[in-house]
Amino acid sequence: MKAGTAGGDRGTGVRDEPSTPSETEWDEQPLCADDDTDEPDPAPSPLTPGQAFDALYAYCAPTLVQQTYLLTGRRQCARDAVEGAFQLAWQRWPEVAVDRDPAGWVRAAAHEYALSPWHRLRPRVLRRHHEPQPSDPVGRALLSALLELPPPYRRTLLLYDGVGLDLPDTAAETEASTPATAGRLLHARATVAARLPEPVAPGDLSRLLASLPAGIHPGPVEPAALRARADQHARRWTHAVIAFTTLLLTTTALTLHTAPDHYESPVPRGTPIRGIPPKPAPGPLSASQQALRAKLRSEAAAGPERLHPEAR
Incomplete structure (x- = not known):
């Protein structure tokens, strides 16, 4: 562009290089x-x-x-x-x-x-x-009535009467239809009005909700500390995902390495199995085993003597 050429020819004709984003x-x-605008931006x-x-x-x-x-x-x-x-x-x-x-x-x-x-x-x-509870009885009754409402009704009442959103925006933020949001709002208003010690108009409910949490302030955490915590939390999740993915890949590779690569049909019943040595035959009896066998053969095989052994 001509403006760029003219700007580059001014003075010594050498431009100062801007710092790179990596710095x-x-x-x-x-x-x-x-940087390519033809006119300087006054903003x-x-x-x-x-x-x-x-x-x-x-x-x-x-x-x-x-x-x-x-x-x-x-x-x-x-x-x-x-x-x-x-x-x-x-x-x-x-x-x-x-x-x-x-x-x-x-x-x-x-x-x-x-x-x-x-x-x-x-x-x-x-x-x-x-x-600490609110000092006035109306505030205490209002807070107690809010906490007894179901969470969707509580949030609908807060968004409409506390924040000041209209009905379609309240329905969109609570992920509900507009008729359902209107029903929740009417039910929440009726429940809260019944719990208050004095009658309150719907217009005064916004004022009570705004004055109820007096003295509540954010914690002492600075925004920079929040950003650092968020980055640290994201790094932890990234490391956890990498470790889990590595473990999953290792387990999958080990399974593929040790798993059989072909089908082996089961052996039918009654089929002789080859490659197994025969069961060895018992060897000759020892002297004590022969004496025990002779004693068992000499005694009666049935009768009361078998059921009632002699006491010695």
Whole structure:
């Protein structure tokens, strides 16, 4: 291009070579770089994947911890769910970065993590800790009513009245049809309203859900530490898959080496078997064996003497 030629002829005519991608980590490289543009881009420099992840964490983590607390009722479980969701997001960052709603992607992962029965069975979660309850009776009744709802109903009520999604988006995120989502929402609202000490309008329910998890904050883990944990977890899984694949290939090769390579029909009954030496005949009896045989032959073969031996 002419613009490129003119740019190359300026000054000494020598361009400074940009640093190659191999000199820096992939999460420190810009998300996009366009060196062939004819006009300079006045926009700021693009974020690196690490910077974009940190910004997403700072924007979503406080709200997600409050949401997952409403789903679980435990502060530590809520923090673990948010950290697990962001670790999964970093492992799948090429997919999350181009998603039309990265915050929604992480929110769905955090909700599924919080409601998964497998994560609630961990020893860290099973430990009994004193969970401080809300100070007002309305908040305590609301939290108790939420935790008694089935998980799909609880999540539907949180997404619609707590997050503010519309009915189709709530149905899509909970993987249910729109009529089923509407039925879950009505049932959850009626159940919660019956448990509250005072009547609450549907519009006030959003305000109560927003003010209920007051004082819940993310853990002290930094986004960089989450990214490091996610990379370490991915490396462990990669090593485990490689070890399992190696073991499977070794077992398969050993089986192929030791298995018979042709069919051997079974020997029919009554067919003499060749190659087996005949059973040896018994040798002559010793003196003690001959004396025992003579004694047995001299005694009666039947009668009470055989049944009642003499006592000596």
